[in-house]
Amino acid sequence: MHARAVAASTTALAGVVVLLLPLSPARAAESARAAEGTGGAAAAPVIVAHRGASGYAPENTLAAVDKAAALGTEWVENDVQRTKDGELVVLHDDSLVRTTDVEEVFPDRAPWKVKDFTAAEIARLDAGNWFGPEYAGARVPTLEQFVHRVDRHRQKLLLEIKNPQLYPGIERDILKVLADEGWLDRRHVRQRLIVQSFSADSVRTVHELAPAVKTGFLGTPPVADLPAYAAFTDQINPSHGSLTADYVSAVHALKGAHGKRLEAFTWTVNDAAAARRVAGFGVDGIITNNPDVVRDAVGC
Template structure:
């Protein structure tokens, strides 16, 4: 969800969710869901930038989510869209290069772009980070990463390249694999490829597969990560009833929840994680451990 849509979405959801929110006592005995900062703390800083990572850390949020794509010359960069138009000044710097696809620009060209002014002029110095730069910052902040391989059909081999970079950066050692890294995608084939290349990596499938198909996804995915509006208590329970590739129940991380009422609603469903642009709002809405 776009960061600027947070306010409108919050207003719309408050009324719709109010009657469905579990009472605090219903949540008190449950394990508090993990809170994941969507594209960093993207309600407060330009998405997928180092500033958004730092803002999440400033708010005390341990998990950040990002999106990975590949440049023309093979550099992995952190950006949500497959083109540069929405979140950079690429139209001004390269007016004759429409439709401004990430895969048509070199890493050096992308490094020149202003990736912050679209959000707020005070972030004019923000740049599209390489995945290496992003990993360095996450490590510096002692944070954890939910990494999404975006549009893998556009970038053949991106799974292997992503895992290689993660390995080079020390993120495939036992401590990171145990509790600090999850790789996800909307592409089941991509998630399956990651699992086959590096079975120890925790993986997530973005979507809401039918309950009848969960056992198939459980052969390569540790998580089923749907839009919050597509789940219920029954669906979450059905996911939890299936054992994943590492011998543990499948988990559910939902996206993108940006207000307190909806956070309490989905927590009542029993979800394991909540992906949000406003991680402080979601965290503060949940009962303390």
């Protein structure tokens, strides 16, 4: 990042204060329901729309957020990358090829990596037509645009930091945007926001920069290593194919970085049988492209 951007990020983070005023009765009730839904003795796991409701709309687009909302899904997952000029955009791959028309718009710019394009150039790309003609013209949203849409639907966000090794300092950049957009106030960090990554270093960095933010590690660390992860994360989020009931029990036996029971959200579960299987293991959340299918299977 440029020195000016780093300085701005540091200033913004220094000014972030989690509010300490008492909650109103309505907010207190909402907080209790949220705590019940993301840990403790929940009757059914939380359902998270993976990249939005990506089984029904182009992944990581605002249309996928809208579809998740239409299906009644509270939690939405997304992926964040950084452009050449430092803008944060919501895209799963570090390449633009799979989910946009970048090869047609910029035929001479191979290998079409996100980090090699400006935000203005990426804003020109069609990110919907590959999924279906009804989504032609959908764009790659910026992180600001994405959180605005999530806020509009009063949804909650599971934000994944993608490829942090490609974008040094991206954790600070993400936290600055979240702070600027009001997502680091007490209500958001307690009830509506989780930041996760496959990189333990990235998760640890988020915890150090913004200790109030709930975090998750994507993967299945050996049981013997779980206490070390619990020092800086609140969730261990394995793929459903690697999961067993014993592993979930081992996760739940520990307290995470905020002193509450360590949670397990599993991914990516798209059919009813797999949803019932992992729910039987006692997972706290299920990340899915098809939130309606999972909801109907596990009875939430």
